[in-house]
Amino acid sequence: MRHLSQPHSSSASWAAALLGFLTLEMVITSCAGSENDVGARESDTDGGSASDATADANDGACEGDCDACGSSDGLPCSDVEWTVVNTNHPGGVGLSSVWGSGPNDVWAVGAAGSAIHWDGKDWTPVPVATGWSLQAIWGTGPNDVWTVSSPNLIFHTTGFANGTAQWSPVTPIWDSSNSSDQGRRLLRTIWGTSPNDIWIGGDSSLERPPSYVRESGWRSIITDGGTGWAPISIFANHQIKAIWGSGPGDIWLVGSQGIGISFAAHTNGVAAADGGLPVWTEIDTQSLPILHAVWGSGPGDVWTVGDYGTIRHFVAGAEVWSVVDSPTTESLRGLWGAGPDDIWAVGENGTILHYDGTAWRTSTGAFPPGKKPHLFSVWGSGPSDVWAVGSGVVLHFSGSKSGARGANR
Numbered sequence: 001m002r003h004l005s006q007p008h009s010s011s012a013s014w015a016a017a018l019l020g021f022l023t024l025e026m027v028i029t030s031c032a033g034s035e036n037d038v039g040a041r042e043s044d045t046d047g048g049s050a051s052d053a054t055a056d057a058n059d060g061a062c063e064g065d066c067d068a069c070g071s072s073d074g075l076p077c078s079d080v081e082w083t084v085v086n087t088n089h090p091g092g093v094g095l096s097s098v099w100g101s102g103p104n105d106v107w108a109v110g111a112a113g114s115a116i117h118w119d120g121k122d123w124t125p126v127p128v129a130t131g132w133s134l135q136a137i138w139g140t141g142p143n144d145v146w147t148v149s150s151p152n153l154i155f156h157t158t159g160f161a162n163g164t165a166q167w168s169p170v171t172p173i174w175d176s177s178n179s180s181d182q183g184r185r186l187l188r189t190i191w192g193t194s195p196n197d198i199w200i201g202g203d204s205s206l207e208r209p210p211s212y213v214r215e216s217g218w219r220s221i222i223t224d225g226g227t228g229w230a231p232i233s234i235f236a237n238h239q240i241k242a243i244w245g246s247g248p249g250d251i252w253l254v255g256s257q258g259i260g261i262s263f264a265a266h267t268n269g270v271a272a273a274d275g276g277l278p279v280w281t282e283i284d285t286q287s288l289p290i291l292h293a294v295w296g297s298g299p300g301d302v303w304t305v306g307d308y309g310t311i312r313h314f315v316a317g318a319e320v321w322s323v324v325d326s327p328t329t330e331s332l333r334g335l336w337g338a339g340p341d342d343i344w345a346v347g348e349n350g351t352i353l354h355y356d357g358t359a360w361r362t363s364t365g366a367f368p369p370g371k372k373p374h375l376f377s378v379w380g381s382g383p384s385d386v387w388a389v390g391s392g393v394v395l396h397f398s399g400s401k402s403g404a405r406g407a408n409r
Contacts, residue, residue: 081352081363081364081365082352082364082366082388082396082397083366083395084367084393085394087116088125089116089123089125093111093112093392094111094133094374094391095110095111095390095391095392095393096109096111096133096135096377097134097137097147097376097377098137098387098388098394099137099145099377100118102142103120104118104120105119105142106118106379106381106387107147108377108387109134109135109136109137109147110134110389112131112132112133113127113128113129113130113132114127114128115127115128115137115147116394117165118387119160123394126160126165126167128147128155132149133149134147134148134149134155135186135189137190138191138192140192142159143158143159144156144159145157146170147190148187148189148200149187150185150187151172151173151174151185152174152175154169154171154173154200155169155170156170170227171227173229186202187200187201187202188201188202188239188241188255189201189241191245196222197220198219198220199217199218199219200217200219200229200243201216201217201240201243201255213236214237215231215233215236216233216236216238216239217233217253218230218232231277233278234277235265237257238256239255240253240254240255241255241256241291242254242291242292242293242304243294244302246296246298249268250266250268250299251267251269252265252266252296252302252304253265253266253280254293254294254304254306255292256290260290261288262287262288262290262306262310263285264285264314265280265281265282266283267280283319283320283321284319284321285321286312286320287306287310287321289306289307289310290306290307291306291312292307292331292333292334293332295336296314297337297339298340301313301314302314303337303343303355304335305345305347306331306332307331309328309329309331309332309347310332311332311345325359325360326360327353327362328347328351330347330349330351331347331348332345332346332353333346333347333348333374333375333376334375337355338380339383341357342354342355342357344363344378344380344386344397345360346377346388347374347375348374349374350365350372352395373390373391373393375390376389377389383399384397384398
């Protein structure tokens with residue numbers, strides 16, 4: 001555990017394994033494509049196979065109660081936990097993030113400025129005026145919703161009303177519209193403690209004028225001209241993948257540092273006496289693979305997931321993150337829970353995991369035979385109302401079923 005005044009490149013306990021891991025990482029990355037490629041994340045255009053499979057899935061997958069079809073897991077429909085929902089969203093257009101304020105107010109965003117809204121009965125397209133992919137969505141309530149893409153593409157809406165929503169551009173972190181970095185340097189996550197306290201994290205090495213100091217995280221501030229953005233850390237070479245907190249005095253960042261090693265840091269919100277930035281404590285993840293999501297049931301019970309099925313757990317008073325057995329080697333991208341013994345994680349190739357307070361187990365989705373879509377985000381309003389989105393697909397969990405294996409307790 002380190003209190004940070006300067007960024008550091010790796011936990012000492014992992015230094016001996018670094019060279020071997022990097023060799024493996026280079027081999028895997030050469031096959032999978034760049035993680036900074038927005039197309040690969042949002043619509044799986046790395047060769048077209050995933051988006052083609054997803055388009056077919058939308059045409060032939062089980063929907064609703066799944067009464068008349070089976071799944072690629074070979075289970076009868078009565079036992080499949082997650083069903084594919086018809087949203088009329090184009091099958092080849094990926095969705096990267098889902099969030100809602102309640103069961104009748106759910107949002108999902110993704111490639112090419114796409115945004116859709118669930119009002120409890122139907123999904124309605126409410127696109128944002130940009131051709132760039134939207135990376136994350138979050139809000140403080142039904143009338144305060146935010147979505148982000150790149151440093152100059154941040155949008156806000158006051159909610160869904162009369163069958164639509166109006167998205168307004170927000171003051172950019174910096175105007176990268178004429179920069180070659182616009183499509184490469186992305187904002188990856190958004191979270192906040194109130195409508196006037198919004199936190200954003202993204203790719204490393206975003207050099208913001210006029211200082212051109214490298215930054216990867218920002219916090220909203222009130223200025224004479226409206227909303228402004230101030231850096232939240234000195235993590236110059238880090239990529240912030242996810243932010244979560246139980247409140248303004250308990251905030252976590254996870255992602256990658258330097259050359260692609262995981263990191264996790266915590267702040268109690270107290271600013272340093274010299275720089276005015278929150279003081280961050282970096283806590284050893286006992287992991288080399290990059291972390292993509294973080295969620296907790298409270299200050300002393302926090303989870304994070306990442307590449308190659310990595311699952312870590314942090315409890316109050318611990319010095320390091322605990323290594324948790326994972327039932328998969330697929331990369332995990334999204335994380336959400338209804339409570340300490342009811343947590344979901346989703347990831348690549350249709351991976352869905354559930355934690356029941358004792359162990360993580362695989363869950364089932366009504367995917368047709370063939371390549372399963374990648375899943376990037378999960379959110380729910382409660383234990384029996386959970387949504388997951390990914391490569392042109394929306395899934396819904398409405399409660400445990402008699403023969404289900406993942407969510408039964």
